[in-house]
Amino acid sequence: MVTFDYTPDNKIFTANFSGRLDTLAVQKISEILQVNLPGKDGISEDKIIFDLTNVDYISSSFIRICVSVAKQAGHGQFSIEHCQPFIKKTFKISGLDEILNVT
Amino acid sequence: MAENQIEKANAILDRAQMASAEFNQYNQEQTDKVVEAVFKASFNNRVRLAKMACEETGMGVWEHKVIKNVLASQMVYESIRNEKTVGVISYDPLTGISEIAQPLGPILAVIPVTNPTSTTIFKILICLKSRNPIIISAHRGAAKSCTETVRICYEAALEAGAPEDCIQMISAGSREFTHIVMAHSKVALILATGGTGLVNAAYSSGNPAIGVGPGNVPVFIDESADIPFAVSNIITSKTFDNGTICASEQSIVVLDSMERKIIAEFEKQHCYFLNPEEIKKVERIAIVDETKSMSPFVVGQPVSVIAAKAGITVPEGTRILLAKLDGIGKNYPLSLEVLAPILAFYSARDYPSAVNMCIDLNYLGGIGHSACIYANDEIRIKEYAEMLNAGRVLVNTPTSQGAVGYFYNNLSPSLTLGCGTGGKNITTENITAKNLLNIQRVCRRKPNEMWFSCDQSKYFDESIGVDEIMNEYYKNH
Numbered sequence: 001m002v003t004f005d006y007t008p009d010n011k012i013f014t015a016n017f018s019g020r021l022d023t024l025a026v027q028k029i030s031e032i033l034q035v036n037l038p039g040k041d042g043i044s045e046d047k048i049i050f051d052l053t054n055v056d057y058i059s060s061s062f063i064r065i066c067v068s069v070a071k072q073a074g075h076g077q078f079s080i081e082h083c084q085p086f087i088k089k090t091f092k093i094s095g096l097d098e099i100l101n102v103t
Numbered sequence: 104m105a106e107n108q109i110e111k112a113n114a115i116l117d118r119a120q121m122a123s124a125e126f127n128q129y130n131q132e133q134t135d136k137v138v139e140a141v142f143k144a145s146f147n148n149r150v151r152l153a154k155m156a157c158e159e160t161g162m163g164v165w166e167h168k169v170i171k172n173v174l175a176s177q178m179v180y181e182s183i184r185n186e187k188t189v190g191v192i193s194y195d196p197l198t199g200i201s202e203i204a205q206p207l208g209p210i211l212a213v214i215p216v217t218n219p220t221s222t223t224i225f226k227i228l229i230c231l232k233s234r235n236p237i238i239i240s241a242h243r244g245a246a247k248s249c250t251e252t253v254r255i256c257y258e259a260a261l262e263a264g265a266p267e268d269c270i271q272m273i274s275a276g277s278r279e280f281t282h283i284v285m286a287h288s289k290v291a292l293i294l295a296t297g298g299t300g301l302v303n304a305a306y307s308s309g310n311p312a313i314g315v316g317p318g319n320v321p322v323f324i325d326e327s328a329d330i331p332f333a334v335s336n337i338i339t340s341k342t343f344d345n346g347t348i349c350a351s352e353q354s355i356v357v358l359d360s361m362e363r364k365i366i367a368e369f370e371k372q373h374c375y376f377l378n379p380e381e382i383k384k385v386e387r388i389a390i391v392d393e394t395k396s397m398s399p400f401v402v403g404q405p406v407s408v409i410a411a412k413a414g415i416t417v418p419e420g421t422r423i424l425l426a427k428l429d430g431i432g433k434n435y436p437l438s439l440e441v442l443a444p445i446l447a448f449y450s451a452r453d454y455p456s457a458v459n460m461c462i463d464l465n466y467l468g469g470i471g472h473s474a475c476i477y478a479n480d481e482i483r484i485k486e487y488a489e490m491l492n493a494g495r496v497l498v499n500t501p502t503s504q505g506a507v508g509y510f511y512n513n514l515s516p517s518l519t520l521g522c523g524t525g526g527k528n529i530t531t532e533n534i535t536a537k538n539l540l541n542i543q544r545v546c547r548r549k550p551n552e553m554w555f556s557c558d559q560s561k562y563f564d565e566s567i568g569v570d571e572i573m574n575e576y577y578k579n580h
Binding site for chain 2: 023
């Protein structure tokens with residue numbers, strides 16, 4: 001559902017998601033993210049990337065998590081990458097693609 | 104205050120937009136599962152919701168509101184259940200064009216006090232079928248029954264896997280707040296069913312809107328008609344929910360030669376013709392003199408209440424009050440639309456005069472809505488239909504139940520009846536799920552041989568006229 005990579009040289013923390021991120025899945029993911037994401041103990045300089053290469057559905061609750069993490073990470077420190085076109089379109093419809101830096 | 108309202112509107116539309124994003128990913132099967140669940144839940148509550156609406160608004164007849172809820176749930180569901188509303192919905196190999204259905208986005212649905220629960224159910228079903236989140240704005244006089252309808256539908260939708268916030272409701276009562284939401288940039292469409300002021304506000308909001316126009320439905324009873332049948336149908340329709348449907352009959356037009364027979368038939372079927380003094384009394388309570396619009400105090404009221412308010416005595420069991428009038432227009436208040444069991448009655452010397460009267464009535468506040476003819480003469484039916492400006496010309500049919508579709512004809516069952524440009528609407532159709540889709544057309548290359556085989560250089564030569572070009576264009580090579 002979600003795995004993590006960290007490249008210390010670039011200070012990039014990547015969360016690799018997969019599958020269907022519906023409301024139930026997001027509840028579990030939320031707990032995992034809280035434990036693993038950088039910055040939980042204070043300010044972090046790490047950049048956070050959500051990689052959605054293998055994601056085929058996102059619920060509104062997942063978008064809310066993205067917003068929350070983006071706010072926590074700070075300006076320019078969060079991005080969403082490798083979306084399937086279907087997911088990219090979903091972020092566009094949500095009107096949050098720019099805030100979330102969806103590429 | 105205004106800033107708070109804007110923040111509130113932002114929050115509602117943000118949630119709706121999120122729901123829209125999620126809904127966009129649903130396939131047909133997932134969508135249909137949600138629609139079926141909402142249909143069943145609303146249908147199972149048809150009686151309770153009808154009674155609530157009747158009690159809260161003080162309008163109409165609860166048994167008739169049950170029928171409206173059945174139309175809005177069962178009949179609407181039947182009409183849309185097999186419709187394709189997701190992905191490729193058609194392909195024509197001859198033209199090479201395929202059509203793809205895309206949702207619109209958040210829809211603001213304005214609900215009238217006259218048909219509150221039924222219109223709410225109807226709009227929710229057609230919005231969900233087209234994968235559009237819906238925001239319900241109820242009339243303050245029907246806020247409780249609409250809130251309960253929304254609760255039932257929303258719970259059923261969530262249970263069936265619908266996106267969170269796919270159905271929301273804005274608190275009733277604040278016209279200012281409704282206008283703020285109407286003008287919000289994230290609203291994709293306004294489905295405005297209600298009075299002229301509200302519909303105009305929707306059109307002025309800057310967002311696309313599907314509105315309705317007011318009705319003033321004329322009914323012509325031709326000499327070829329079956330009179331007892333016509334009178335019986337008119338009564339069935341005009342007493343339905345005490346006349347609250349905007350497609351209900353407003354005026355009856357007959358020929359002089361038929362007048363006595365038709366009046367006798369109305370009286371036989373328990374209708375009462377007011378005398379001139381009584382007409383004045385009913386006018387005073389039915390139409391607001393300053394605005395020349397119907398008084399809310401008579402809308403959806405039975406004859407007994409209207410008679411008591413007017414201070415007149417009518418026989419017990421009277422079903423409809425009829426006023427024989429000499430003219431049409433604002434000086435004859437009962438020739439205007441009144442959503443109550445009151446009918447204007449006119450007699451014409453001949454058929455052309457009768458049709459002219461119907462045209463005048465049609466143009467007196469009801470352009471584009473509905474009209475009716477009782478006849479068994481196809482030529483007259485065609486002539487009449489061509490002369491009237493009405494989205495629906497109903498033939499030998501009670502107009503309340505006929506215009507909303509399904510029961511008496513094959514019109515789409517709907518509680519939002521388009522009135523065309525005459526009613527300042529974009530369509531004359533009965534609005535349904537297909538009106539809530541953006542249809543993309545994927546066009547395969549199919550070169551037009553006539554264009555490519557003609558000598559196109561001739562178009563640039565001013566000395567060559569249209570006849571020569573057209574001969575060249577249509578030449579069989």
